Structure formats: structure tokens, C-alpha cells
Amino acid sequence: MKTLGFLTCCAVLTMTGCSFTTAGGLTECETSSDCSSNQVCTQGYCLPQPEGCGEVYGPTASNPIVLGAALPLSTSAGQDASEEQALNAIKMALSEINDRQGVGGRLFNLLICDTASNPDRARTQAAWLVNDKKVPAIFSSGSGQTVAISSETIKAKVLLISHTATSPDIANLSDKLPDDPTVGTVWRTAPSDTLQGRIIGDLVRNARPLADTSRPYATATSVGIAYVDDVYGQGLFDQLLTRIGTDRTVTSAKYPRNGDISSARDLFVPQTGAPPSVGVLAGFSEDNARLIEQVASRGNTTQKWFFTDASKDPTLITTLKTNSPLVEGAYGTAPAQARPGDPVYNTFNQRFRSTYNNTDPGQYSFTAHAYDAMYLVALGAAYAAGPDANAPRTIDGAGIAKGLAHVTPPEGEAATIFALGIAGFSQARGEISAGKYINVRGASGELDFDANGEAPSEYELFRIEGGAFKTVELITPTED
Numbered sequence: 001m002k003t004l005g006f007l008t009c010c011a012v013l014t015m016t017g018c019s020f021t022t023a024g025g026l027t028e029c030e031t032s033s034d035c036s037s038n039q040v041c042t043q044g045y046c047l048p049q050p051e052g053c054g055e056v057y058g059p060t061a062s063n064p065i066v067l068g069a070a071l072p073l074s075t076s077a078g079q080d081a082s083e084e085q086a087l088n089a090i091k092m093a094l095s096e097i098n099d100r101q102g103v104g105g106r107l108f109n110l111l112i113c114d115t116a117s118n119p120d121r122a123r124t125q126a127a128w129l130v131n132d133k134k135v136p137a138i139f140s141s142g143s144g145q146t147v148a149i150s151s152e153t154i155k156a157k158v159l160l161i162s163h164t165a166t167s168p169d170i171a172n173l174s175d176k177l178p179d180d181p182t183v184g185t186v187w188r189t190a191p192s193d194t195l196q197g198r199i200i201g202d203l204v205r206n207a208r209p210l211a212d213t214s215r216p217y218a219t220a221t222s223v224g225i226a227y228v229d230d231v232y233g234q235g236l237f238d239q240l241l242t243r244i245g246t247d248r249t250v251t252s253a254k255y256p257r258n259g260d261i262s263s264a265r266d267l268f269v270p271q272t273g274a275p276p277s278v279g280v281l282a283g284f285s286e287d288n289a290r291l292i293e294q295v296a297s298r299g300n301t302t303q304k305w306f307f308t309d310a311s312k313d314p315t316l317i318t319t320l321k322t323n324s325p326l327v328e329g330a331y332g333t334a335p336a337q338a339r340p341g342d343p344v345y346n347t348f349n350q351r352f353r354s355t356y357n358n359t360d361p362g363q364y365s366f367t368a369h370a371y372d373a374m375y376l377v378a379l380g381a382a383y384a385a386g387p388d389a390n391a392p393r394t395i396d397g398a399g400i401a402k403g404l405a406h407v408t409p410p411e412g413e414a415a416t417i418f419a420l421g422i423a424g425f426s427q428a429r430g431e432i433s434a435g436k437y438i439n440v441r442g443a444s445g446e447l448d449f450d451a452n453g454e455a456p457s458e459y460e461l462f463r464i465e466g467g468a469f470k471t472v473e474l475i476t477p478t479e480d
């Protein structure tokens with residue numbers, strides 16, 4: 001039973017909420033505004049929030065649908081521009097959905113945590129979002145961090161969706177729902193590196209020409225692969241090695257993210273013999289910039305580089321500063337972003353530019369994939385809530401996952417196609433909340449999900465020209 005003093009406190013502070021310190025040292029609260037700046041109101045008490053958490057986007061009043069995001073917004077080199085733009089895409093989609101009254105009249109709210117590119121920190125943040133904040137869905141980024149976060153979300157049946165996790169390992173997670181073993185709780189709008197590995201491997205072993213019939217690696221006799229030693233780099237390395245086979249001499253080196261890159265540097269400045277004809281860098285922009293600079297400082301200023309998706313970030317070029325000519329003309333691949341002939345992408349592109357000071361989302365990897373991820377979660381939530389706005393079902397992770405299983409119709413079943421974005425959301429929400437199958441096309445392209453919650457994708461071959469990323473062509477991965 002609470003004391004008279006507490007009742008008096010509440011009478012005095014009716015307009016601002018009520019908080020007091022209990023005998024155990026905890027402060028009671030009604031909302032987080034009752035707590036200090038480094039605390040959040042959790043189940044009626046002010047508790048410390050995990051390091052890196054604290055940003056909130058969207059309305060906090062009127063019973064919002066609260067989602068979580070654990071994203072690597074910073075690295076050892078500072079802010080991660082690519083991740084910041086992906087978060088901006090999520091925010092823009094959330095605002096567009098809220099402008100259309102969210103789901104069941106409830107708007108969306110997003111709790112944002114910066115993982116600092118650390119899987120252990122990401123797991124701690126996810127545990128807080130799942131257990132304390134009771135979010136039904138979490139956005140993640142990066143394969144290693146997504147796998148770490150999944151250890152918390154799967155057991156709680158919370159929906160986990162990533163716009164960047166490309167490791168083949170993601171498909172092998174044991175995430176199926178106990179009451180419906182056909183539906184998993186881990187999804188991604190980014191395609192598997194099984195596909196990207198095929199494309200890169202075919203290019204560097206000269207097994208396919210470009211659309212203009214040129215063959216930039218026709219004279220390459222050897223390939224050096226430097227990869228970050230986590231589930232992203234390991235998976236991509238394995239796919240590359242398998243695809244290249246014995247067609248070219250392959251050497252490799254691994255290194256820890258944001259750690260010692262000397263083994264990778266030495267791969268391209270060997271003590272004896274020539275360096276590899278082409279260097280494939282399966283890592284993140286901050287490490288690749290350091291690697292390129294160190295290789296050049298030791299005399300190899302003519303190395304040909306090939307970049308994977310994690311390096312499609314203007315930070316790669318700006319970090320190199322006066323050394324940026326070292327990557328001029330280099331090629332790379334990423335899940336298709338800049339697709340100027342696609343009307344869904346064009347709408348997203350124009351709205352993103354007008355929202356974020358004319359920033360070109362096509363200069364970054366995965367902004368369109370992040371935008372699509374927010375719309376998919378909203379549609380999944382609409383399915384979970386059901387058709388009766390007066391008696392909505394609980395919106396939980398399992399319900400959202402089952403909803404996502406309804407955005408790709410079974411073979412032979414007719415379904416209306418909706419664009420993810422401002423034009424198609426309201427009608428798509430109505431269809432899926434009624435339990436119908438729908439078909440969606442995102443800003444990132446077709447999203448035909450399989451039983452593992454992933455969809456194949458076109459890839460863009462890009463080239464660095466004039467200090468920017470220029471799309472050379474779109475490539476559909478071969479079927480193996």
C-alpha cells in the first residue's frame with residue numbers, strides 16, 4: 001500500500017506526472033519525462049538505458065506502436081554516413097505511415113540505439129528493447145550484429161528485420177514459430193551474399209563481359225581477397241572462393257573490424273613477387289580506406305580494387321582525401337539502389353531528396369532497403385491487428401511475421417500488386433488486415449520472399465567516377 005505522502009505528491013504533480021524514490025533507491029514514473037536524462041521509464045520505474053540508446057522518433061502519446069532499432073550509427077572512425085541515411089529512410093517511411101494514421105488508428109514510435117558496430121553491445125540493447133520496452137519488432141543492420149540480436153529476438157518471438165544483413169548464415173537461423181513452422185521471425189530486405197559472390201566471382205575471373213562488351217579484368221591472373229573476419233566477410237569470402245575456383249590464383253587475408261589490418265596490407269605489398277592483379281575488399285568503408293592508404297604508402301599506388309556493398313559509402317572517398325584518386329575507376333557491386341527507370345524508386349528518391357537537403361540516396365548502400373523494411377513492418381502489424389478496428393488483436397512479433405508471410409502470394413494465387421510508399425500503403429493495409437495475400441514492389445525492387453524471409457534482388461555494378469558512385473549496369477544473378 002502506498003503512503004499518504006505519495007498520494008500528496010501525485011495530487012501536487014498531476015499536470016507533470018509523478019515520481020518519487022522508493023526505499024530500494026528506484027524512482028517511480030509514469031513516463032520517461034519523469035526520469036533523469038540517462039534513464040527511461042520501464043514498467044513504472046526509472047531505470048538506466050543501455051549505452052547508445054536514447055533517441056526517440058515519432059509520437060510518444062496516445063498508445064503508439066513502439067518499435068526498436070539497433071543500428072551501427074558510429075564506428076571507430078566516427079559517424080557512419082551510410083547507416084545514418086538508412087535510418088533517415090526508416091524515419092521517412094515511418095512519418096509517411098503515421099500521416100496515414102498508422103495501423104488501427106495507432107501511430108508508430110521508434111526507439112533508436114547506436115550499436116557502435118559492436119555485436120555484444122547490440123545484443124545488450126536488443127535484450128533491453130525486447131524485455132524492458134516490449135517492442136514487437138526490431139530493425140538491425142550488419143550480418144554479425146543481426147545474428148547477435150537474433151539470440152534475443154528469436155526466443156521472445158520478436159520480429160527482426162535487417163536492410164543490410166547479407167550473410168548466407170542468416171538463412172540458417174532457427175527462427176520458425178512453434179505454432180507455424182512455415183513462418184520465421186528473422187527477415188531481410190537485403191539479398192544473400194550467395195548472389196553477390198556469384199557476380200563478383202564471374203567478373204574478376206573474366207567469365208562475363210559488361211553490358212558494353214568490355215572486360216575490365218580480362219588480363220587479371222590473380223585475385224587477392226581481404227575480408228573482415230565476421231559472419232559478413234567470412235560468408236562473402238567463402239562464396240567468392242567457391243565461384244572463382246581454379247580459374248585464377250587466389251590469395252586472402254582476414255582482419256578484425258576496426259582492428260589491425262596489417263595482414264591485409266601485406267597481401268597487396270608482398271615481400272616477394274607481384275601483388276594480386278585485382279584486390280577484392282569485402283569489408284567496411286573505414287577499414288578499406290585505411291587499407292588503401294597503407295598499401296599506397298608502401299609503394300603500391302596502382303593496385304586495382306573491387307568493392308563489395310559495405311563500401312558503397314561516400315565516406316570511403318572523403319576519408320581518403322588527397323588519396324581519393326587511388327580508387328578512381330574502381331568497380332564494385334551492391335544490391336540495386338539507384339534505378340532511375342523504376343517509378344517506385346523514383347518516388348522514394350525524390351521524397352528523400354526533398355526531405356534531407358537534396359541528399360542522393362543512390363550514393364549509399366541499402367537506403368531503399370531500409371525504407372522498404374519500415375513499410376513491411378507496418379503491413380505486418382496491420383495483419384496482426386486484424387480487420388476490426390474496434391476490437392484489434394495484439395500486435396506482437398509473431399503476428400507481424402505471419403503478416404510478412406502474406407506479402408508474397410503462394411504460386412498460382414492471384415493478388416493485387418502494391419508499391420511500398422505513399423501511393424499504395426493505405427489500400428495495401430486494408431487488404432492485408434483482412435487476411436488477404438498481397439504482392440509488394442519496393443523502392444529496392446521486387447520483394448518475393450521465400451520460406452527463409454529473404455528475397456532475391458538485382459545488383460548494381462557501380463564505378464567510382466569523379467569522386468562519386470555511378471551505376472554502370474544492373475545485373476540479375478545467375479541461377480545455380
